[in-house]
Amino acid sequence: MERKVVITGMGIWSCLGKTLEDVRDSLYTGKSGIIFSQERKDAGFRSALCADVERPDLKPFIPRNLRHFMPEEAQYAYMATRSALENAKLDQDYMDRNEIGIIYGNDSVAEATMQALDKFREFKDTSACGSGAIFQSMNSTVTMNLACLFKLRGINLTASAACASGSQAIGLAYTLIRSGMQDCRKPTYTAWLHSTASNHSLYVKTIPPMPAVRSTATVTVWYPVVVWQQ
Helix, strand or coil: CCCCEEEEEECCEECCECCHHHHHHHHHHCCCCEEECHHHHHHCCCCCEEECCCCCCCCCCCCHHHHCCCCHHHHHHHHHHHHHHHHHCCCHHHHHHCCCEEEEECCCCHHHHHHHHHHHHHHCCHHHHCCCHHHHCCCCHHHHHHHHHCCCCCCEEEECECECHHHHHHHHHHHHHHHCCCCCCCCCCEEEECCCCCCCCEEECCCCCCCCEEECCECCEECCEEEEEC
16 A cells, blocks of 8 residues: 655755745845855866855764764755754654654765875875765765764665756655655654755756756755655
């Protein structure tokens, strides 16, 4: 028997805003999150345009020894996921008592890999890369970090298909829950979904009913949604 699947919560961390309300207002008023980056211009990029995404401060939420494993992508995802869980009214006690899974779409982790390689070439010693380098450079770094931080016991999966990564994550979670392939001990099952598109000329569809955002610059959009079986 097929199950019904519903979306119960959403969160976002992007150049258009850090809350659903901020992003909605930015879209309705035509506010852009794209800036001119002198750093990109100096580096030789043909386009100096990029998204201005604020780096979150994780110190109030995550201890230093755990932040060491989180690249920039995972930091954005953590904040968006916190918002999605609050929106869905799911707390840690619920997650501890139920088998919760996580599925994210993440197209690349190029920056962490480049930084580790630069340090290796400079010092000729892999220890210079740091103990967190390998975890930051894994494409599954987002789900790996979030699963540990939120103490999840369900499926842990990362979809990687460039700009289609997010839609694949949503489709996979929907299919697993609807078909019953990902079952759990309790009568509900949840999965977190995330859509990201970065370092591409892209056409990003945002959360309905918001209009689409088109850009030829570097854009990062993070919005997990919490879904479960009903």
